Every structure is written in structure tokens, then in C-alpha cells.
Amino acid sequence: MTEATDERQVDILIVGAGLVGSLAAVFLARRGFAVDVYERRPDMRKVGISAGRSINLNISCRGLEALRRIGLVDDVLPEVVPMMGRMMHSRDGALTYQAYGKDDTEYGNSVSRGGLNKLLMDKAEATGQVRFHFNMKAQDSDFDRNSITFLDENNKTVIVRAAVIFGTDGAASAVREQMMKLDDFESSVEQLDYGYKELYIAPAEDGGFKLDKGALHIWPRGTYMLIALPNFDGSFTVTLFLPYKGDISFEKLTTEQSVRDFFTEHFADAAELMPDYVQAFMNNPTGHMETVKCHPWNVGGQCLLMGDAAHGIVPFFGQGMNCGFEDLSIFDECVEDHISQGGTIFVERRSHHREDERRNFGKLLHDGEANWLRVFTDFYERRKDNCDAIADMAVENFIEMRDKVGDPKFLLAKGVEKILEKKFPGKYISRYSLVTFSNVPYRLAQQAGTICDGILAELVAGIEKPDQVDLALAERLVDERLAPMLVDRPELKTKLTAK
Numbered sequence: 044m045t046e047a048t049d050e051r052q053v054d055i056l057i058v059g060a061g062l063v064g065s066l067a068a069v070f071l072a073r074r075g076f077a078v079d080v081y082e083r084r085p086d087m088r089k090v091g092i093s094a095g096r097s098i099n100l101n102i103s104c105r106g107l108e109a110l111r112r113i114g115l116v117d118d119v120l121p122e123v124v125p126m127m128g129r130m131m132h133s134r135d136g137a138l139t140y141q142a143y144g145k146d147d148t149e150y151g152n153s154v155s156r157g158g159l160n161k162l163l164m165d166k167a168e169a170t171g172q173v174r175f176h177f178n179m180k181a182q183d184s185d186f187d188r189n190s191i192t193f194l195d196e197n198n199k200t201v202i203v204r205a206a207v208i209f210g211t212d213g214a215a216s217a218v219r220e221q222m223m224k225l226d227d228f229e230s231s232v233e234q235l236d237y238g239y240k241e242l243y244i245a246p247a248e249d250g251g252f253k254l255d256k257g258a259l260h261i262w263p264r265g266t267y268m269l270i271a272l273p274n275f276d277g278s279f280t281v282t283l284f285l286p287y288k289g290d291i292s293f294e295k296l297t298t299e300q301s302v303r304d305f306f307t308e309h310f311a312d313a314a315e316l317m318p319d320y321v322q323a324f325m326n327n328p329t330g331h332m333e334t335v336k337c338h339p340w341n342v343g344g345q346c347l348l349m350g351d352a353a354h355g356i357v358p359f360f361g362q363g364m365n366c367g368f369e370d371l372s373i374f375d376e377c378v379e380d381h382i383s384q385g386g387t388i389f390v391e392r393r394s395h396h397r398e399d400e401r402r403n404f405g406k407l408l409h410d411g412e413a414n415w416l417r418v419f420t421d422f423y424e425r426r427k428d429n430c431d432a433i434a435d436m437a438v439e440n441f442i443e444m445r446d447k448v449g450d451p452k453f454l455l456a457k458g459v460e461k462i463l464e465k466k467f468p469g470k471y472i473s474r475y476s477l478v479t480f481s482n483v484p485y486r487l488a489q490q491a492g493t494i495c496d497g498i499l500a501e502l503v504a505g506i507e508k509p510d511q512v513d514l515a516l517a518e519r520l521v522d523e524r525l526a527p528m529l530v531d532r533p534e535l536k537t538k539l540t541a542k
């Protein structure tokens with residue numbers, strides 16, 4: 044049963060204090076706005092709750108660029124574990140290493156989700172402009188009054204009216220659900236028929252790592268796989284990706300014995316490093332993955348979705364958080380452009396409100412609404428197509444990992460691609476590198492990737508080993524088809540790396 048209702052009024056309301064919401068708070072506070080962030084969970088800095096799914100994440104160029112833009116990159120870099128490549132584990136325990144990039148400037152970075160989230164909250168509060176409110180679950184809205192209704196831990200209803208609302212409450216966004224009630228708002232959620240389960244490899248007794256810490260470990264097995272990312276403390280977070288249904292699937296792993304048999308048969312070397320994996324498997328939830336697309340991300344100039352709430356993607360390109368952080372770089376650019384063109388962004392400051400102004404708050408805001416609307420529309424136009432592109436590439440990458448990693452033709456093309464990246468730096472850049480090690484728009488990376496596929500298909504015809512590739516033909520094809528869209532891209536001239 045709900046109890047008494049409390050009504051509050053704020054300038055900027057952010058719903059969701061995850062990675063994107065907390066970073067958004069820093070960006071907006073640094074622009075001078077007073078920000079209130081409402082979060083469903085308790086304060087993870089005070090109570091030992093899990094940060095949620097995927098204990099660690101791969102932060103790449105786009106995520107680092109957003110942190111650099113706001114002056115936080117040097118706070119985060121000492122906490123990341125660089126991963127120079129992938130270590131593939133075969134069934135018999137044999138290891139094969141593949142470097143991530145064309146040289147040692149290109150690699151992945153494993154960062155703790157909880158550590159990063161807490162740091163962003165601390166940095167937001169340190170601005171003096173941000174207040175967090177925990178145990179507040181958004182569940183209703185009134186966009187005529189621009190308010191969100193929350194339920195607190197005592198079942199009390201709290202209505203928060205705001206000049207502007209940012210919905211950063213993740214892939215299952217309640218704010219997006221509310222927008223769905225409005226005309227002209229569209230949303231689709233496509234569930235993957237795969238789930239994931241998190242497991243854990245503890246640090247070695249001497250505090251070291253039980254596997255090579257400089258790599259992302261993969262146990263590819265065709266339709267299912269296990270991966271492990273290193274943590275700063277010597278442990279690894281392990282994730283099993285598996286179909287929900289079928290011969291080898293979650294539906295078959297319902298007893299301890301079936302789990303033990305499955306791991307012994309398919310991941311014996313990993314199982315040896317995880318003495319408690321059977322219990323962990325039985326106790327840990329099975330996570331699901333989905334692609335969320337929606338339109339138009341905002342309600343007038345009043346409310347805007349960002350991060351997974353606007354564009355949830357499956358994790359097979361390691362880009363969800365990176366893409367959400369890039370939202371903030373682009374949003375900040377939109378604000379900057381707007382201001383440099385003589386515009387202002389209008390929000391009445393809380394301290395300036397007199398009681399009579401408060402009553403007219405919604406009306407007062409109307410004056411400012413047009414400006415926010417311009418920024419929101421500009422942001423949507425710059426971002427939507429690129430977010431659709433990474434969503435589609437993430438699904439394609441999943442299919443590639445699932446169906447093609449064992450295909451000799453595919454492996455031959457990948458081998459040729461490595462040669463081209465080394466021989467023609469700056470002219471031949473793979474789709475993976477453009478997504479992971481650069482800030483070019485995702486759509487451009489996707490288009491370049493299609494061209495790369497065409498070039499590789501021509502080059503592998505009639506050869507059996509990568510070093511048989513016709514380099515003269517390769518150079519001609521690269522110069523004709525790919526180089527024109529890549530050379531002179533400003534985003535390729537500077538590269539942010541963790542080392």
C-alpha cells in the first residue's frame with residue numbers, strides 16, 4: 044500500500060545513477076546546472092550491493108574520450124587492466140593468442156563497473172551541484188507537468204517536477220515506458236535467444252593472476268562460449284554465453300551434475316580454476332540481452348533518453364557503455380555549438396525561485412523549452428543513426444563469433460586483414476579497429492567494414508594462406524575503395540590509449 048505523497052521541484056532531474064547517469068550528472072554540473080539524480084538501488088558506496096551485471100567492462104577509445112573531455116581520464120586509467128589481445132582456449136587446453144590491434148597502441152582495458160560507477164558519483168557530488176537520492180524507483184510520469192513519480196523504500200510516493208528530465212535508467216527504462224504512452228513515440232525491444240551467467244576466478248594465493256592478465260580469454264565453442272576479463276585485484280570475471288533452448292543450452296543445465304558434466308566436457312581448464320563454479324552457476328541469475336531502439340528519444344525539450352535507455356545493445360562488441368559515454372561527448376558538443384551560435388540554455392536556478400514563481404514553474408520553463416528542444420533535436424540527429432549502426436554491428440559480431448570463428452575461409456580473411464592493416468596503416472583500418480580504437484562515427488565504421496569485406500573477398504579468392512595475398516592488387520583496391528573515406532578523418536589523427 045502506498046503512503047503519503049511528497050512533492051518536490053528540481054532543475055535537472057536524472058533518473059538512474061548507473062554509469063551514464065552518473066557521468067551525465069558530472070557533465071551537466073560542470074555546465075553550471077543544479078542536478079538531482081534519483082536511483083532505484085541503495086547507494087553502492089555505502090552498502091555492499093553488486094554493481095549489477097558484468098562486474099568488469101572493456102572501456103575503449105570512445106569511453107575514454109568522454110572521460111578525457113570532462114577531465115576524469117587520469118582518475119580512471121590507473122584502475123584499468125590493459126588487455127593486449129585475445130587468448131583462445133581450445134578444448135584440449137591449447138592456447139592461441141591474437142593481438143587486438145595492428146600494434147601495441149591498440150588494446151582493450153578492463154575496468155571495474157562498480158569502481159567506475161562509484162568514482163563518477165563521487166566526482167559528481169564533488170562539483171557541489173549534484174544531489175543523489177537512493178532507493179527511489181521511477182514508476183509513473185506526467186509530462187504535462189514534467190514530473191516523474193517515484194516510490195521510496197517506505198512505499199511513499201514522491202513526485203519530482205523538473206525543468207528538464209534525463210532518462211538514464213538502462214535498457215528496461217521506466218522513463219522510456221512512460222514515453223511510450225505518448226503519440227508518435229516508437230520503441231522496439233529485440234531479445235536475443237541467448238542468456239549469460241557470471242562466474243568468478245579468484246586471485247592466486249600469492250595475489251597474482253591465475254591466467255595471463257594481459258588478455259581477454261575466450262573459450263569459443265561454436266554456438267556457445269566462455270570469456271574471462273581480468274580484474275585489478277588478480278581475479279577474473281567469467282561469463283558464459285549460451286542459448287536458452289536446444290541441445291546445449293540453459294534449459295539442459297538444471298542440476299548440479301549436469302553443470303559439472305557440461306564444464307568438464309567443454310571448459311575443463313577453466314573449471315579447474317573455479318572450485319565453486321557449480322554453486323555459483325546454480326545461485327547466480329541468468330542475464331538476458333536485448334537490442335533496444337526507439338524514436339525520437341525526447342519529449343519536446345522536456346525529457347531526453349540517453350545510454351541504454353535510448354539504445355540498448357547486445358554486448359558482443361563491448362560498446363554499450365562506450366556508446367553511452369560517447370552520447371555525453373556528443374551532447375556536450377551540441378550544447379557547446381548551441382552556445383557558440385549565441386543560444387542560451389535556460390533553467391531557473393533552484394535558489395532563485397520565489398514561491399509565486401514555483402507555482403508557474405511549468406510556464407516559466409516554456410520560455411526555455413525551445414532551447415532545450417534545439418539541443419535535444421540536434422543530439423538525436425547526430426546520434427540516432429550511429430547508435431542504430433553499433434546496435435546492428437553488435438548483433439553481427441555475435442553471429443560472427445557464434446558461426447564463423449571456426450570457418451577456414453573466415454580465418455583466412457582475418458589473416459589477410461591483419462597483413463593489410465600493417466602494410467597500409469591509415470588507409471586500411473578494419474571495422475573492429477574503427478569501432479574500438481577510434482572515434483569515427485559508428486555508421487562510418489560500419490560502411491568501411493562492408494568495403495573491407497568486399498576487398499577481402501576478392502583477395503582471398505584462389506589463395507590458401509594469408510601470406511599469398513597479392514599486395515599490389517590489395518593496395519589498388521584499398522586506394523580506390525577504402526582510403527578515400529578514411530584519410531583526413533580528424534578522429535583518426537589522435538588516439539587515446541590507457542598506457
Ligand SMILES: Cc1cc2nc3c(=O)[nH]c(=O)nc-3n(C[C@H](O)[C@H](O)[C@H](O)COP(=O)(O)OP(=O)(O)OC[C@H]3O[C@@H](n4cnc5c(N)ncnc54)[C@H](O)[C@@H]3O)c2cc1C
Nearest residue numbers: 059061062063083101181212213350351361362363364365
Ligand atoms: C554481460 C555484459 C557485458 C557487457 N560488457 C560491456 C563492455 O565490455 N563494454 C561496454 O562498453 N559495455 C558493456 N556492456 C554494456 C553496458 O553494461 C551498458 O551499456 C551500460 O551499463 C549502460 O549504462 P546505463 O547507465 O545507460 O545503464 P545501466 O548501467 O543499466 O544503469 C541504469 C541505472 O538506472 C537505475 N534504474 C533502473 N530502473 C530504474 C527506475 N525505475 N528508477 C530509478 N532508477 C532506475 C539502475 O538501478 C541503474 O543504476 C555489457 C553488458 C552486459 C550485459
